[in-house]
Amino acid sequence: MNALLQLITHEYRKYVFTRGFLAFIMIIPLAGAFGAFANKISDRASPIRHFVVLDETGEFIPRIDEALADRDAEDTLGVWDQYAYQWVSPNEDGTFPLEPPFAPGDPSPDRASQFKEAGGIDAALAAAKPYLKDGAPEVPSVRARYVRVGLPMDVPAAGDQQSQIEQLLPYLNGKKMLDDDRALFAVVVIPADIREGRQVSFWTNNLIASDLSGFIGRALGETLRNEAFTAEGLDVTVVDRIRQIQVSVNEIKADQAGGEDGAAARVRTVIPLVLAYTLFIMITSVGGMLLTNTVEEKSNKIVEMLLSSVSATQLMIGKLVGLALVGITMPALFLGIGYLLLTFFGADAAPGTAAEIIGAIKGGLFGSPLVPLFFLYFVLGYLFYSSIYLAVGAMSDSIQDAQSFVVPLTLMLLLPLPFLSLVIQDPNGIVARVLTFIPLYTPYAVMLRISAQPPFWEIAAATALLLFVVGYVVFTMGRIYRKGVLSSSGAPSWKEFLNLVRK
Amino acid sequence: MAGKREVGEFPLKVTNVTKSYGSFTAVNDLSFAVRRGEIYGFLGQNGAGKTTTLRMIMDIVPPTSGEVNVLGATRPRTVKHQVGYLPEERGLYRKMKARDTIAYFARLKGVPAGRARARGEQLLEEFGLGEFSKSKIETLSKGMAQKVQLLSVIAHEPDLIILDEPFSGLDPVNQKVLETMILNLRDQGRTIVFSTHVMEHAERLCDRFLMIRKGKKVFEGTLDAARGMEQPTLILQTPDDPLPLLDVPGVVDILAQDKGRYRLVIEDDADRQAILAFALNNNIRILFFGQEERSLHDIFFRLAGAEEVQSA
Secondary structure, three states, X not given: OHHHHHHHHHHHHHHHOOHHHHHHHHHHHHHHHHHXXXXXXXXXXXXXXXXXXXXXXXXXXXXXXXXXXXXXXXXXXXXXXHHHHHHEOOXXXXXXXXXXXXXXXXXXXXXXXXXXXXXXXXXXXXXXXXXXXXXXXXXXXXXXXEEEEOOOOOOOOOOOHHHHHHHHHHHHOOOOOOHHHOOEEEEEEEOOOHHHHOOOEEEEOOOOOOHHHHHHHHHHHHHHHHXXXXXXXXXXXXXXXXXXXXXXXXXXXXXXXXXXXXXHHHHHHHHHHHHHHHHHHHXXXXXXXXXXXXXXXXXXXXXXXXXXXXXXXXXXXXXXXXXXXXXXXXXXXXXXXXXXXXXXXXXXXXXXXXXXXHHHHHHHHHOOOHHHHHHHHHHHHHHHHHHHHHHHHHHOOOHHHHHHHHHHHHHHHHOOHHHHHHHHHOOOOHHHHHHHOOOOOHHHXXXXXXXXXXXXXXXXXXXXXXXXXXXXXXXXXXXXXXXXXXXXXOOOOHHXXXXXXXX | OOOOOOOOOOOEEEXXXXXXXXXXXXXXXEEEEEOOOOEEEEEOOOOOOHHHHHHHHOOOOOOOEEEXXXXXXXXXXXXXXXXXXXXXXXXXXXXXXXXXHHHHHHHHOOOOHHHHHHHHHHHHHHOOOHHHOOOEHHHOOHHHHHHHHHHHHHOOOOOEEEEXXXXXXXXXXXXHHHHHHXXXXXXXXXXXXXXXXXXXXHHHHOOEEEEEEOOEEEEEEOHHHHHHHOOOEEEEEOOOXXXXXXXXXXXXXXXXXXXXXXXXXXXXXXXXXXXXXXXXXXXXXXXXXXXXXXXXXXXXXXXXXXXXXXXX
């Protein structure tokens, strides 16, 4: 018993107390933090796109300027709403003590223009002053992302279009700069026949960033459509009002008592998917570790040293348990930290906020049998897969020898991937049920189905079957391991392997 | 840890042990016994069944039939804590530190953590590797790594030590170190069994030895006993013709060796003085005359490998 404990500790420490593993544990939260940081940065640092419009009709520049102003108004409104949700104390019923258009919520263009007319952020802040929470910072400044500029001084406004473009090219290529060292991003050429051809040219050196060209296209399209409405005798303001009629669909998950809101329900459905995916990654990666580890011990000829102190069975159990613990360490750590974070940040869940989603994640993760099931299926799936790896490793003198077994085994695990979307779409359908009863796939199928409340007997029977098969596989592979670990007959063949299984 | 077993007079007894792999018989009805406190050599050609026998003793592979008795136990696994085993196929964890390696193997043998580490330090110090205590195995030279390996076999202070080809891969200096180490272990009262196909080591170290050939015992006993099995021979060196000596009673045969060197095969009770006198009387000039000491090497060739040599 003591020796077994030694083996387990040894295997565990060998993997967990390494710089690589610690780095790996740090990387995931760091990557998350970095992602959030990058998001913030790109919000702040996204470049201002300056562009020139050469308008042969002479009619569209004011339209584009209007569209730019509308856009700025919507951006401003977005910034204010985000600020208000965070820093203005709501009433007890969850509403905000602010009058429209200052109360956060509706992001429509109408409200954006009302907000602008009512005095914008300065006025909104003045109205919200009595209700601001302590320590509220200043409202973040709003920057225009697109700025139309006039022609540079050295380009004659009256010249013909071709020579104007030629003279603008050095600006587009970064060889010349606009005033204040600003770069010219694009030149929009509106031809005289735009109404017939419905096409403009967009000169730029950056074809990948298509945001500005999209914006121009939408703005001009809107202008032409409004002209067409007017030509048909329709009032554009009426058309606009009609266009803003929208029907929202409130998705409610039926299995929750009293129903559950769409976003939260979706989070609940995504969590099992994430867990199933994690399960797959864990089982294959820890299985891989075990394989390398076994082959290493064999090729380094350590195994006989060990066998003079422990039996082959002990050695095998020690490895399986040690590496299972390695596999569990990471998700256990993340779930633990995650639980603390969710509890800490998810304390006051105001409706429609991020906190509500956090609450849903917490409920979805910790309020259901998912987490215990995750660990149960990790252990079973891992034993299934790894004991085969262990036997293969014991029969191989090098990783290359083992390779011919590893590829088909991994493929076998990947095989049902195309069906997984079917399982998600129809969690109690025939594909889902069949996969549930194929032991190699039981863990993933059950994880994906569990939120659809599959019949209990199916889960119990499939798990019992899995348990039985795992027992058989571990037993058989153990026999092969004991036989193989001291032989040195070169690369194992499938024939030899199957013969040993049958014996 | 189970109670320690008394070592007894025969710490290792192998009785009628056979090991077959399919139709191939690796060890065939082998019996021998090792006495307490002796160094016991285990000699045989490659493939003679040495490693298989040692693995059966260590309970790593089970015998097909027969009985292995280690320290009084028929299930050798139960006394593993009192046995140290250096396999022929040996290696270490490359990323592990020298001291930790020794400590780990000691811990597997039931030595408590603190003591195991202390033992690691102490042994490394004792064998001149003190400064490498915290070095990873992969940074050590091959000779040093082999030493660490041996130290991890004896770290738990076993009563019975089994070494499979311990000298292979060591340079002459380290071979000498190992010889001294084995002798010291015996002086501490431990019993040592080691296999080899290098006769010089066996000749210098072993109190008794066992020779096997194709899985069968061909000899067990002391070096003197082995020599006694050989017909005695005399060596005569002379520039003259020695053939007249065949007339002396007890002289069976005269074989020419190198230039002027002859080998006289004699009967056990032949009168060596009479042979010498006869030579002097017949004007056979004598440059050298004496009994030939048969080396283990010769005996080994005759007993354990003769057939192969002749057919080669």
